[in-house]
Amino acid sequence: MQKSDLVLSPGLSQGLGLALMIGTGLLCLALAYMIKTRLVRNTHDFIISNRRIGLGFGVGSIISVWTWAMAVMMSTAMTYQWGLSGLFWFVVPNGFAVMAVVPLAKILRRRMPAGYTISQFIFSRFEQSKVTSGVVTITMIFGIILEILINLKGTAVVMSTVFSIDWRLATMVTVVVVLTYSYFGGLWTSVMTGTLNTWMITVPAAIVIVAVFGMIDGGATAVFDTVDASKPSNLSIMNADAAAGFGITLAFGLLAATVADQTFWQKVWAIRPNQVARTFLWSGALFYPIPICFGMLGLVALAYGLTPADVGGDIVAVGPYIVSHIGLPLILILAYVLAILAACYSTIDGASSALSSIVAVDIIKRYAPKTSETWLFYITKLSVLIGGIVAAAIVLSGADFTSLVLTTYALKTSILLPLILAIVWPRTNTVGFVGGIVLSILIGMPLRAMYGELAGTLAIVGISGGAVIVAGLLSRRSFDMNNLGVKQAMRLEG
Template sequence: MEPSLSNATGYCVIILGSLFFIILMNSITYIQNKYSGHNSRKVEEFVNASRNVNFGLMLSGIVSNWTWSLTLLMSAVKGYQLGASGGYMYAIGGAIQVSIFSFLASLIKARCQSLTTFVELGYFRFGVAGHLSFLWVGFVCNAIVSACILLGGSAVFNSITGINVYACLYLIPFGCACYISFGGLRATFISDATHTCIILVFIITFVIKVYFSNEFVGTPQKMWDALQSLPPVDGNYKGSYLTFNSQDTAVFSVISLITGFGLTICDQSYFARAVASDKKHTSKSYFFAALCWFCIPFAMGMIGVAARALSIFPGFPSLSAEEVNEGLPAVAAIEFVMGKGGAAMMLVMIFFSVTSSFSGELIATSTLISFDMYKRYYNPKATPQEVVKVAKVGVFVWAIFSSSLASIFYGPAKISMGWLFNFLGVGTASGCFPIVLSITYKNLNKAGAVGGSVGGMILGLIAWLCMCKGYLGEINVVNLSDQWVSFTGNVTSLVMGGVISLTCSWIWPANFDFESIRNRTTLYDNKNTVEIEPEQQLEQQSEKSAEDVKTEKDNTKIEVEPETDTSTSDLESKSSFEIEQKYLNRQYKKYCGLVLLMAFVLAIVIPVPLCSSPYVFSPKFLLGFMIIILLWLFFSFSFVIVLPVIEARRGIWRIFKKLVLHKS
């Protein structure tokens, strides 16, 4: 593709956009620190957002964190390659995995409420060996995800503006690091809401313009006619782009599911959101976030289908295989239909997507660096203030590392975003069973946790390489991204991670007592006690506003006075704890059922009849298909954007009175 905008435009979007968010986030952080009970200089606020983020803001953060450049670009690539089923199958591969956290989050709150990272859980249950194996899995996942995010974004910037890819790979992460290092996780959530608003508005605009309002394929009938005139798709029923009956789609759906498991379970940024959320809303946040997110790749997949239809018109850019793997079909379609204005919108949308999702990776990995490396091994006596300082430095360390890794992938290795997507499950899926079982299964032992997470990864890599050599005859970069080669590595990594974990645990059951780690944390670790240390209680108390403290006292009924009857206080505390545990256990069971129902509907009830039947969409069916997508997008907008503002209205008004009206 030839750039349609100037180099200067690309640099301006990156530099001015970064400056805008640096000023915005630091202003919000300053106001928050001064006029609310939240102080980003405190470790609990910086890393965990004081563990009390409300439903709307949490939902927005989860959707934004999962809407990275790969989501927007690769779903369109699959629509371009496979047809209407491509974006849908990509969406299933992410939504189900995110929804699984809706019941895992309840168990995290019930069984290990003071943890900050899933890697800590590896240490408290399995010692140093378990800790290091989980730490390795976490860093591998975050490294691949970070590189994917940056490679996808830089490819779009380069194709639209001709900007130097290496400059893009370093400038965007540096800008993210600047505003994240000041505001911490809560600043990330606020940034997420802003980013997601723009992304959803632009996607709605793209869908309306491409399918209902352009001179080329601006009606479902014209789109249908254009797609029917294309050469047939190998493996699709009647070679059509408007069918779910596709052999390649079936293979891709498995790869997508396994990749989604690896990314979601092994990515510390998802665990961090479970930790940061309010106990009352954590399960609900993940479940509705999955539903809201689903329509984003679903819609972008249909933009990829439109790119195929538009390819029959003179002037549409001819995309090479490399450009397709870099995620450019959606860019080409929007630019062709909407001109330079569309190209500019696409540029801004990808910038917002990259910065939003990458900021989550920065917080996640800086937490691993500060908690699970610095505090655990280098300076066990580090104070919370020292841990915060290391976390802030870790933000910049990871930004530099990610930029360098992505540069190596782009340059010497010639590895694209699409290649990394196919490899993701091979490198990450082995940790899924060990990590989930460490939260849910008392009999998981050290051999199962370590062997499953590390051994499964090794076996997955061996199967991946052997399949490449045996099936294609030669191991090289291109062959390693073949769908059957990727399928073999992905499945082996996930399955063997589970087999090793469960087999070892059945032979030597651990019978672990979750109560022993309920209040343990690396920050104040004392394995001889179960209760939170007094210093942690004081710090957590200082980070809450007066209103939050009052609410918490009202809810828990724990209020120690000099004259308080200790036995009565203990009884009330015990009663409050039992009520809380019962609530979290009910949420766990409730959302287990809801997740199974959602998975059954989205993965079986809807696609199986379409995939198994010899059916090609009619123009009217295509119209209904696109109307459903549009309605779903508006539904997501109301939840992700409108709801957080409604929930925060009292706090916003309180701060407004203090700032503008000078009233307390």
């Protein structure tokens, strides 16, 4: 197995790549227009789907927003960088992070059945503290922008690697395509196109990976034997360097990416109450095969002896490079690209929908409660476009994909324990909540820069959780969860 055997497959023109991107978007646009006509009549429909999402669409939509560029491309990159230890540390926390939402979701759906956003919960939980809710709102918006830009970056990487499309052009096309159809249907569009995209991710993934191994003399056995002969530790899941280098940071970040992300809380309040737990449990379990399949491409890259320089310097391009250079039929290469486009598009769509709910509930209705329904509807939809434009501007700066992911998760980790404690521990107070988040970022991020991912992540977790606990123990006040207010939600629904 020599990397000189890897040659770009013929027929992968820029025009074909652009047609694939635009064609996928047009399909989603047609679906979005149908949804808008039949299901979206006001802001409530746009941001919460009238709380009528069932098990099937719920599972499909959650898997699609969780199977973003990171899942389909970073799983390959981490396997390439760390071997099976990288795949282990990437896959195991991923599904668990989705399932971890269940106990918290059950508490809030019971205590705050007419809620819309996690920031709205914080506003009520801390007795209408605008400081506390403002910190959470800013954190949520920042996280959503980062989610959008990471998936824009993922699309740019795959299209530039497979079709030689300039990554800047790929970024701009993705922004225009996804935000156009997201603008029409809101959460209903995200849910239905996301379910369609889940099928576009899972089925091609399995077929393409089998075909890749079929192109190699000796198949999977030859790949594993070659990797073992080159570096046996790449076939071990017990590599401590992988855990310290990215695994622990990623594990906490993944938990934060579900527990502290409006993309998921929006669905908690949109899914029918009796289906919430089942939806998140099934979503977490059914997610696992996806990164495992894509991760195998990392072992193939190791077997061929690829270096980062061979794929343009960014190791997330390893998967697209293997698929487009190993000699697969054109139809299978296109199926792989469609799977990644589906993953990126659906996550950008879901994040945009989450952003619209934050703008409507936590900004407009909180600070300008007399805004008319007509203006609220237009402002909410406009926020989708603004979020995409901001994210695209950041992507065009040329930031590294892996660094974006790990930095995003490090920042999100700062809110993980304060938010969980706010839900389950009545003595959590404003000083501890805000202080924990702010101090963990101010102290933890510099430590991360100086001493690495592991030290920085543990510092962020320890400081954020410790501040909440200390402040709570020093105070004698407890919050009664039965007092959660839902006046904002009632105004929107009414």
